[in-house]
Amino acid sequence: MRKTQSPQTIVLDFSSPNIAKPMHVGHIRSTLLGSCLSRLHRLIGNKVISDNHIGDWGTQFGKLLLGWKKHLDEASLKQDPIGEMERLYKLVNAATEEDEAVLEAARAELVKLQAGDAENLEIWRQMVKLSQSQFDTLYSRLGISFDYTLGESFYNDNLKGVVEDLKTKAIARESEGAYVVFFDNIPELASNPAIIQKRDGAFNYATTDLATLAYRVENWKPDQILYVTDGRQQLHFKQVFTIFNRWKGNAKVKLEHIWFGTILGGDGKPFKTRSGEVIKLSDLLDEAEERALAVVSEKNPDLPEDTRKNIARVVGIGAVKYADLLPSRQSDYQFNWDKMLAFNGNTAPYLLYAYARIRSIFRKSQEEFSYSFEPDSIEENQLLFTAPQELTLAKHLFSFGIILEQVAEDSRPNILCNYLYDLAGLFASFYENCPVLKASEPEKLSRLTLCHLTAKVLRMGLETLGLETLEEM
RNA sequence: GCGCCCGUAGCUCAGUUGGAUAGAGCAUCUGCCUUCUAAGCAGAGGGUCUUGCGUUCAAAUCGCAACGGGCGUACCA
Incomplete structure (x- = not known):
């Protein structure tokens, strides 16, 4: 595998949870896909800038602020900050539906916040901080990090200028009291104008995304920006990209919406x-780890508890990740615990098992056979293909680099999943038919080399997908 | 109405830069553990690739149409 000859700078926008709300299943595909693409591009030699565009601004803060001031339960805030904030939001939201005055009060809090009121800003900062620490806990559990976390609020001061600029350049015009961009020359978008400033003067997500886009292009000078979001936002991104190209026609940046089902x-x-x-x-x-622990304990009750728990963690989290990356990105998929934790089929446990089996061979080679294998001394010409399984396996191993390029080209990790599943299957077949440690030289060295290469590719592939590997399971 | 996506084995899905007898897992059936982890392997049965027309030497794959389903479609993101 070679690094790319012409490294690109790629901005990756993914995950983007909302402040004061728990991260939920709706965030996992963006988070896992995005982080996978981020690792993949780094692996093949591109420069990646990952940016978590968190939802830390918007109309929901009027209700949240009102709830915080009137109904905050300090104790439960300490225990479960997100749960408490969620409770406050729901409480006020329900009240607004019955009482117009409550809605007014919430609006007033929002206006104060937007005007820079010190008290409201301080509460808002606390909400952001509490939420961020919850996000960090989850990201660390998932093994994910970001280069930047520039939320929507970061662009507040730029929004007015964006709209002004679009107005003076005659890209946006007034319509029904709002400022709107029309796309009459594009049949696909002709009946879908985009609002960049609402009738009440407020800005919406198109405006924020334009400001964000302008900031990224100006400061990071990327060759590409990839947005990893739900397929339902296709229209929105078509609009934003089209507006941006009219607005900054000279910017040579490839904008792509990597959408999923x-x-x-x-x-x-x-x-x-x-x-x-x-x-x-x-x-x-939690449930993934619990279910994995139950299975590990059943299959391998003799392992110490700590070991079983760690295996359960790697297998459980890995199963969720793998099950999410395996289906074709654009299709919807059915979440199924039994399937993702199964040992048969294209699953994380099957791949991790294949890896653990190889590692077991190397442990045995040292412990029982006192056989030292030096990975550094590998030469391709020491491979012997006496059994058909050896040749098939070797051929498959050498196509790894091409697969990575293809995955990067199409932003489709499922291609890598299928490649690794095939690899594990070919290895299993080799493993059954070709004794390694009991073979004699030079076959033994050749087979150990194949084992080593398989383990290496499996591990690189799994790590690119975001899975940890296990020495035993 | 318009736009995007989908329709492949009983079930869940791969296969989308066109290429040989269309693949996997589950489910059903048959073998293989005193041999490197059987959380495995070897094998069997099971498909008019929704339908029709077209392009091509060649179509699950490309185009058009129909039928069926999901989603989006001016002031949420």
């Missing part, structure tokens, strides 16, 4: 709890 429950409808609530990401990961 919905996660469905077993009933084929969007994945929810039985009572219709969204499923919290933390609960989902």
Whole structure:
């Protein structure tokens, strides 16, 4: 595998959770896909700037502020900040539906916040801080980090200028009291104008995204910006990209919306709890680890508890990640615990097992056979293909680089998943048919080399997908 | 209405820069553990690739149309 000859700077926009709300299943595809693409591009030699565009500004803060001031429960805020903020929001939201005065009060809080009121800003900062620490806990559990976390609020001061600029350049014009961009020359968008300033003077997400885009282009000078979001936002990004190109026609940046489908429950409808609530990401990961622990304990009860728990963590989290990256990105997929934690089929446990089996061979080679294998001394010409399985495996190994390029080109990690599944299958076949440690030289060295290369590729591939590997399971 | 996506084995899905007998897992059936982890391997059965027309030496794949489903579509993001 070679690094790319012409490294590109790529901005990756993904995850983007909202302040004062728990991260839930709706965030996992963006988060996992985005972080996978981020690792992949770094691996093949591109420069990646990952930016978490968190939802830290917007109309919901009027209700939140009102709730915070009137109904805050300090104790539960300490115990479960997100839960408490969520409770406050729901409480006020329900009250606004019955009482117009409450709605007015919430609006007033929002106006104060936007005008820079010191008290409201301070509360807002606390809400952001509390939320961010919850996000960090989850990101660390998932092994994900960002280069930047510049939320919507970061661009507040630029929004007015964006609209002014678009007005003076005659890209936007007044319509029904709002400022709007029309796309009459583009048949696809002709009946879908984009509002950049609402009738009440407020800005919306198109405006924020334009300001964000301008900032990124100006400060990071990227060759590409990839937005990893839900497929339902296709129209929005078409509009924003089109406006941006009219606005900054000279910017040579490739803008791409990497969209994905919905996660469905077993009933084929969007994945929810039985009572219709969204499923919290933390609960989902807990359940994954619990289920994995039950299986590991059943299969391998003799391992110490700590070891089993660690295996369960890697397998459980890995299973969720793998199940999310395996389906073709644009299609909806059904979330299914039994399937993702199965040992048969294209699953994380199957791949991790293949890796652990190889590692076991090398442990044995040292412990029982006192055989030292030096990975540094590998030469391709020491490979012997006496059994057909060896040749098939070797051929597959050498196509790894091409696969990575293809995955990067199309932003489709499922290609890598399928490649690794094939690899693990070919290895399993080799493993059954070709004894390694009991072979004699020079076959033994050749087979150990194949094992080593398989482990290396499996590990690189799995790590690119975001999975940890295990020495034993 | 318009736009985007989808329709492949009983089920869940791969296969989308056109290429040989269309693949996997589950489910059903048959073998293989005193041999490097059987969380595995070897094998069997199961498909008019929604339908029709077209392009091509060649179509699950490209084009058009129909039927069926999901989503989006001016002041949420």
